[in-house]
Amino acid sequence: MQNIKTYFLLFLLIPLTIFAEDGSQLWLRFPAKNGISADKIISRGNNPTLNIAKKELANHWQGQEIELRTDKSLKNLKGGYTIKSVQNRLVVTAEKETGLLYGVYHILRLQQTKSALKNLNITEKPSYDIRILNHWDNLDGTIERGYAGHSLWKWDDLPNTISPRYEEYARANASIGINATVLNNVNASPNMLRKDYLQKVKALADIFRPYGIKVYLSVNFSSPKVLGGLENSDPLNKDVQKWWKDKAREIYTAIPDFGGFLVKANSEGQPGPQDYGRTHADGANMMADVLKPYGGIVMWRAFVYSPSKEDRAKQAYLEFVPLDGKFRDNVIIQIKNGPVDFQPREAFNPLFGALKKTPEMVEFQITQEYFGFSNHLVFLAPLFKETLDSDTYSDGKGSTIGKITDGTLRPAIFTAISAVANIGEDKNWTGHHFAQANWYAFGRLAWNHDLSSEQISDEWIKMTFTDNEKFINPVKEIMLSSRETTVDYMMPLGLHHIFASGHHYGPEPWGDYKGGRPDWSPVYYHQANAEGLGFDRTKTGSNAISQYFPPLREVYGNIKTTPENLILWFHHVPWKYKMKDGKTLWEKLCYKYDSGVRKIRDYQKIWDKNKAYIDSERFIDVQYKLKIQSEDAVWWKDACLLYFQTFSKQPIPADIEKPVHNLEDLKKIKLNMGHHN
Known part of the structure; x- marks a missing residue:
């Protein structure tokens, strides 16, 4: 167990060694x-x-x-x-x-x-008009949920000193059709809108412009009060409106093609219009009005949830559906792909399609907050595709999230898609050589969401490593199965959010933060007891299924018709419930965890056989990370099976590798850092 902690800390604290083949060229190895x-x-x-x-x-x-x-x-x-x-x-x-x-x-x-x-x-012809990266970079150079070193943006050096990486960043984005970037964290500092910082932003905008990239900023809703010294930041206060109007004029004077604002409001303690008894629409529209003369937009995040007895998965829908049709035409609601929080697998967010008169955009997460950070090889194109191809049935059969958000089914003045970036100042940009593929995949799907995961992985491998088929085929097999493998060793069958608190790196299914927010506790999500496992979201439980359109609410409401990969998302399932293959739920859970561990070990063998086809530097880097991932997979399997076994009272099947850890030892592991976003 000590090894896991050592590896983890090493990769947080030691910058990547600089090699001749350091990954800095990304896929642009022309x-x-x-x-x-x-x-x-x-x-x-x-x-x-x-x-x-x-x-x-x-x-x-x-x-x-x-x-x-x-x-x-x-x-x-x-x-x-x-x-x-x-x-x-x-x-x-x-x-x-x-x-x-x-x-x-x-x-x-x-x-x-x-x-x-x-x-x-x-x-x-691009699928979306605005194809945007959201950076969660802070003004002090740290990156929230960033696993590739410090921020690219050297705020202390700007605007006078320009890093060559700014243009390299713009070039990489342009090469895959990304045309917009939000420079700073959604947990925004009001200082971002200070005059001196806007001059720094202008310097970046000037570098990005020739590459077709517009700059946007995350803004703090309390900026008029904090920066402007006003009594409050009430969106209906005329002084507040004037402050934002003056600020917009200042921004556009410096940056005439500035894109607009991204706003996280009344979520996880961030200030917002509800602080003054106003709605999300009141707040968004006030900002939209000041940006409108310049062609700017407001991307208003739907990631809102507050301490409540209501199922967290229902809250975005409950807050935003009553406001449908009340937003200005230059406001777009930015919705995370799932209703909880960027989990390895979630049901799609029911808010998609439910807003009939309001433009919607998807927010994905490229950075691997819940996917083993930059230690685990996980190709995310299949996750992105799973969301975009999900049928909401909102406008009849075939109402996929892709077709709702790209203007096909609901013509829109503008369309957009976003993802939280995984980029830092590490030489290889993303901390793991294969994490570059997720940046690449998002750009390619933002340009054309009809591309397949296989096509994207094929392109990326050929551009990044080699066009030798003996390398491409096995490595593509690793990439295309890696997301499912990770789900298997972390949270199979619809389990979700059983991560350690704060940093979200390892397992903590026993986590019960008594006295704190219940919906930050793993036990809130898995609901394990002597009877069974899973979160009942049917009519007998939280009734989250009611937020989906027919026939989905019937499909998800019936344990027999719910897809097994989401069965524990929607149902509290008895331990001895017979799954489709005849195994009990407990047995199926055991075999899923075991399968995840075995597949990661297979990846190690496949990778080792491909040493001859690529440079030794990147080969060794990836080999080392796969070793960490393999040990982490065992950590997850042992922690979850030993803990859930205390409820199921069932034996682990004889043909499954026995746990190598002790549950009490696993409970003592503490890797404390970070917080939610």
Whole structure:
């Protein structure tokens, strides 16, 4: 057990060693500096974005002559582009230069993945207008839920000293179509809106602009009171409205293309309009009105829950559905993919589809707060896809979250999708070489949510490591199964939020924070007792199923028809309940945990066999992390099975590896850091 603690602390405290192959190039490992000659790149104009596109071609494109062409009639592509083979030339056409840049990265990706480059006839239109990273970076350089070192943003050095990584960051995002970034934590400091900080933000905005990236800020609702010295921050107070109006003018004077505000209000102690007896709509609309003249938007988070007897999974729906249709047209409600909190698996958030007259956007988490931090290899594209492809039935069959939020089913003035970034100042950006794939996957799905997890992993492996099929196929198998494997060794069958308190790294199913918030305690979520396990959300329990549209509420309300991967999310299931394969719930739980452990060990064997195909530096880094993950999987299995066994009173099946830890020893482990977000 001591090993787990040692590994964990090592990876928090020791920066990554700098190697020749340090992962800093991400997936942008194009042929270096031997592209086509300048006379083979045909374009008109001299625009900073166009110049970047031409530079990328001159450095890396090894194909035929290429023409970059803007065409105002392509407005319907919403920032997309076409790529066509015309005689001996490739022609990239877009309404604006940013579209040309995206088109250039597309053909470089085709070259890098050894795809066919003849007879191209490609039209690309992004799924979402705004494709945005949310950074949870603080002004002191720390990152909440960040596992790749300190923040990229060196606030003390800005605006005078510019890190070269700012432009590298912008380039990486542009290469996958990300066009927006929120620079700071949703638990925002009012100081972010100080005049001196806005000059620092301007410096970043100026670097990002040629790459097509707009800057947004998280704002603290109490800023007028804290920064402006006003009596309060009541959104209906005329002085408060004037303060925000003046602040908006100051921001847009410095940054004319500023994107807008992200707001976390009346959640987990953050200030908000409810402090003054006002609604979320009152608060959001006040901000929306001051941004409207400049084209700015408000992304208002639906992650709200307060101390309540009500099931935490129901609270966002209960607060926001009564406000449907009361928000300004430049407000969009940002909704976490699940109703609790970025769990390895959740039922989808029932708020999706329920807001019929209000635009909605998905919030994913790229950073692995609940997925073993940067120690565990977990490819998140399958999770993202599971959410986007979930059918809400809100507008009839086929009302997937993707189609509701991308404007297909509900035409919107603008559409958006977001994810909490996993980027820090580590050389490899994300702490784990494979965590880069989750940044990449979010960008690719934000651009086109019809892409498959397999296609995305295939691209990323070829661009990041090698195009050798002997490496690609087994590594792709690891990536595509890794999310399910992690669910198996952490929280199978719909279990959720049984993490250690605060930092969320390891298991603590026994956690019962008496006197504190019940909904921060693992026992609140798993409800284990002598009868069985799981949270009853049917009519006999919290009735969370009533928030889903038919037929889902009937499907989830019946233990026989509930998908088994969510059975403990919706039902309190008897220990001896017969599952579909004939095993009892207890037996199934044991085999799931065991399966997770076995699969991680298989990953170790597969990885070890692939040493010959990649550089030794990254091979060793990943090998070391897989060792930690394998030990953590055993930690999870032993902690959960030994603890739940105290209720089930059932033996662990004979063909399952016996626990190597003692329950009382496991309960003594304390890794204390961080808090919720």
